Amino acid sequence: MTTDSYAPTTRTAPTRLRERVAYDRDLVHAALDEAVLCHVAFVDDGAPVVLPQLHVRVGEVLYLHGSTGARAMRGSLVDGLDVCVTVTHLDGLVLARSAFHHSANYRCVVAHGKAHLVTDPTEKDEALRHLVDAIVPGRSDHVRGPSRRELAATAVLRLDLEEVSYKSRAGAPGDDEEDLDLPWWAGVLPLRQSVPQAPVPAPDLTSGIEVPAHVTGWSRG
Amino acid sequence: MTTDSYAPTTRTAPTRLRERVAYDRDLVHAALDEAVLCHVAFVDDGAPVVLPQLHVRVGEVLYLHGSTGARAMRGSLVDGLDVCVTVTHLDGLVLARSAFHHSANYRCVVAHGKAHLVTDPTEKDEALRHLVDAIVPGRSDHVRGPSRRELAATAVLRLDLEEVSYKSRAGAPGDDEEDLDLPWWAGVLPLRQSVPQAPVPAPDLTSGIEVPAHVTGWSRG
Numbered sequence: 001m002t003t004d005s006y007a008p009t010t011r012t013a014p015t016r017l018r019e020r021v022a023y024d025r026d027l028v029h030a031a032l033d034e035a036v037l038c039h040v041a042f043v044d045d046g047a048p049v050v051l052p053q054l055h056v057r058v059g060e061v062l063y064l065h066g067s068t069g070a071r072a073m074r075g076s077l078v079d080g081l082d083v084c085v086t087v088t089h090l091d092g093l094v095l096a097r098s099a100f101h102h103s104a105n106y107r108c109v110v111a112h113g114k115a116h117l118v119t120d121p122t123e124k125d126e127a128l129r130h131l132v133d134a135i136v137p138g139r140s141d142h143v144r145g146p147s148r149r150e151l152a153a154t155a156v157l158r159l160d161l162e163e164v165s166y167k168s169r170a171g172a173p174g175d176d177e178e179d180l181d182l183p184w185w186a187g188v189l190p191l192r193q194s195v196p197q198a199p200v201p202a203p204d205l206t207s208g209i210e211v212p213a214h215v216t217g218w219s220r221g
Numbered sequence: 222m223t224t225d226s227y228a229p230t231t232r233t234a235p236t237r238l239r240e241r242v243a244y245d246r247d248l249v250h251a252a253l254d255e256a257v258l259c260h261v262a263f264v265d266d267g268a269p270v271v272l273p274q275l276h277v278r279v280g281e282v283l284y285l286h287g288s289t290g291a292r293a294m295r296g297s298l299v300d301g302l303d304v305c306v307t308v309t310h311l312d313g314l315v316l317a318r319s320a321f322h323h324s325a326n327y328r329c330v331v332a333h334g335k336a337h338l339v340t341d342p343t344e345k346d347e348a349l350r351h352l353v354d355a356i357v358p359g360r361s362d363h364v365r366g367p368s369r370r371e372l373a374a375t376a377v378l379r380l381d382l383e384e385v386s387y388k389s390r391a392g393a394p395g396d397d398e399e400d401l402d403l404p405w406w407a408g409v410l411p412l413r414q415s416v417p418q419a420p421v422p423a424p425d426l427t428s429g430i431e432v433p434a435h436v437t438g439w440s441r442g
Contacts, residue, residue: 011266095360139316144405180427195416210406
């Protein structure tokens with residue numbers, strides 16, 4: 001049965017700043033969905049490796065995308081590869097009166113688990129369609145879908161969202177009482193991520209094709 | 222002797238798409254310096270963990286910042302912890318005529334090595350000053366510097382930049398010849414990251430302190 005929260009485990013339990021950690025599925029889902037990319041860590045020959053990957057969440061499954069030739073995906077051919085997937089939103093710079101209390105406002109999801117290669121053609125096809133629509137909502141109706149050969153050349157990893165935590169910081173700097181009268185400006189500089197700029201048509205685009213609404217209307221966060 | 226490039230190793234050599242990989246120090250430095258945060262992976266009890274951290278590059282050294290209580294930093298107390306530090310800039314969404322050729326424009330730095338806890342007080346003090354100024358240039362002259370107690374509560378990890386690679390994609394979609402006449406718009410939607418919004422003064426800010434130029438003029442990328 002699905003509850004509203006993920007159950008904390010030894011490695012998702014907070015080691016400090018308890019108040020910043022949560023396990024709510026809503027918070028986790030929103031942060032995963034807002035991100036265009038995630039960072040995927042795995043162990044290769046005993047050493048850690050972390051690489052960026054595109055992802056899409058479908059319910060309680062996170063699909064990761066890559067080429068079958070990519071390092072992370074080759075590793076995955078060992079079925080059940082241990083991964084840690086992290087998504088981070090940098091929401092602002094926290095400028096305190098003391099150097100020590102400088103910080104960042106952020107939202108971060110960390111998911112642990114075993115990644116499995118998606119082998120079922122239908123699940124793979126659907127995952128890739130979801131991926132295209134996660135990155136650009138509405139896009140999958142305006143492209144040529146994958147051929148059998150292209151599907152074979154694309155690796156999709158599946159991570160079930162079970163061991164997941166959410167960590168965040170928001171709001172004003174937390175200066176010490178005795179620093180409040182210092183003559184320094186303190187506050188937050190909010191940041192926006194992934195702000196779209198003017199679309200750049202492909203140089204070989206057939207003339208007369210206008211920029212579609214799913215591109216001009218794209219936004220995140 | 223320092224050369225203009227990092228020497229490729231087994232794990233930084235490309236496994237595919239060779240043309241996207243580089244080892245130029247200039248490219249690596251610029252991408253590290255533009256990023257406010259990085260993702261640090263390490264192995265904890267045999268499993269991978271990746272967490273966001275603030276960083277600053279000083280020459281060929283990357284300093285990572287955290288609390289002494291944080292999981293990544295506790296691990297680091299084992300001197301010489303293997304880490305992988307990755308910085309990713311998402312520069313744009315690449316929208317091709319085929320789903321298969323959808324991609325992202327990005328710049329990504331991956332650095333491997335052993336992280337060491339900075340114990341020398343002078344190096345630590347300087348690293349933290351560099352860190353504040355890396356995040357907000359000019360800020361370190363407008364704050365109260367760290368006390369001895371605060372310095373002790375702050376952990377700084379040092380990673381020498383030796384095994385480093387740079388990977389990127391830029392430019393238009395790479396559609397297949399036979400798809401060029403399809404009736405779908407193709408091109409790139411450029412994205413800007415960390416776009417500053419209006420500064421938010423701390424609620425308890427002493428009245429009369431104006432937002433300083435190092436805040437109003439902040440920009441990245």
